[in-house]
Amino acid sequence: MKFNLQKMKELFNKNSFTGPHQEIFDELVEITEYFFTLEELDLKIPFRGFLLNGKPASGKTEIVKQLAYKVAKKLKPANIRVELIFVNSSDISSGQVGGAEQKLAGIFNQEDQETKYIIFFDDIDCIFLNRNSKKSQNGLMEGWLYRINSTLFHELDMIDPRRIIFVATSNIIKMVDNALETRLYRFDVPKFTRAQLLTIMKKRIPRALEGKEELITLVKQELESTEHPNIRYLESLITRFFIKEIKNRENRE
Ligand SMILES: Nc1ncnc2c1ncn2[C@@H]1O[C@H](COP(=O)(O)OP(=O)(O)OP(=O)(O)O)[C@@H](O)[C@H]1O
Numbered sequence: 091m092k093f094n095l096q097k098m099k100e101l102f103n104k105n106s107f108t109g110p111h112q113e114i115f116d117e118l119v120e121i122t123e124y125f126f127t128l129e130e131l132d133l134k135i136p137f138r139g140f141l142l143n144g145k146p147a148s149g150k151t152e153i154v155k156q157l158a159y160k161v162a163k164k165l166k167p168a169n170i171r172v173e174l175i176f177v178n179s180s181d182i183s184s185g186q187v188g189g190a191e192q193k194l195a196g197i198f199n200q201e202d203q204e205t206k207y208i209i210f211f212d213d214i215d216c217i218f219l220n221r222n223s224k225k226s227q228n229g230l231m232e233g234w235l236y237r238i239n240s241t242l243f244h245e246l247d248m249i250d251p252r253r254i255i256f257v258a259t260s261n262i263i264k265m266v267d268n269a270l271e272t273r274l275y276r277f278d279v280p281k282f283t284r285a286q287l288l289t290i291m292k293k294r295i296p297r298a299l300e301g302k303e304e305l306i307t308l309v310k311q312e313l314e315s316t317e318h319p320n321i322r323y324l325e326s327l328i329t330r331f332f333i334k335e336i337k338n339r340e341n342r343e
């Protein structure tokens with residue numbers, strides 16, 4: 091799926107990206123902007139893109155969305171168009187022999203020379219298994235993996251980062267093929283701390299629930315009582331609270 095600046099503005103602009111991973115984010119923005127505005131590329135620089143590694147719900151996908159949005163916004167005044175291509179495994183699945191390889195190559199073969207692309211493979215370990223992993227040790231699957239991986243490596247080696255930057259995320263780095271990992275500039279995204287989670291959640295209280303102290307108390311309780319607090323669970327707390335509020339309101343009316 092392709093996202094241009096307008097679409098990213100509508101969908102990613104939550105006004106709540108507080109950026110606990112600010113340093114990583116700033117570096118990603120800086121490097122991406124550098125290559126997208128570079129006139130002459132020194133071919134000796136083997137830069138092709140990034141790999142974001144981190145536990146589930148550490149904010150990897152969000153970082154990439156915000157990266158694309160920020161760079162697109164920053165480069166617009168210079169008349170440089172930036173789009174995000176969000177690749178799903180369904181984008182490269184095919185019932186035909188060789189079909190997946192063809193689809194994969196097609197993603198890298200963007201014809202509009204005037205646009206810069208961030209090609210994003212979210213949860214890449216779900217699409218490209220490590221060729222040595224146990225799951226891949228059966229004939230047919232193994233052959234397919236070799237072919238699809240080698241297509242990916244070939245495309246990556248041909249990338250001109252002035253036009254295309256590849257970004258992948260993973261939460262199981264050992265499932266990522268070493269040949270992929272070593273081609274990319276890796277960042278390890280840390281888990282959110284409790285304090286960061288509280289700050290984020292406070293900013294994400296829906297307008298209708300603003301000032302509801304019980305909700306903040308609930309979030310705080312959850313943060314204190316869980317060993318590994320998870321932002322998705324906190325989000326679901328807010329949703330549940332919100333739905334309960336609506337129902338109460340309806341009952342009162
Ligand atoms: N800096 C932030 N500010 C506010 N919300 C955030 C921030 N970072 C992430 N989130 C929210 O936290 C949730 C989890 O983040 P995200 O989906 O990016 O995690 P992930 O690392 O990609 O997880 P997974 O490995 O399971 O795919 C999302 O709802 C996201 O919008």
Ligand SMILES: [Mg+2]
Pocket residue numbers: 150151152212213259
């Ligand atoms: Mg994700």
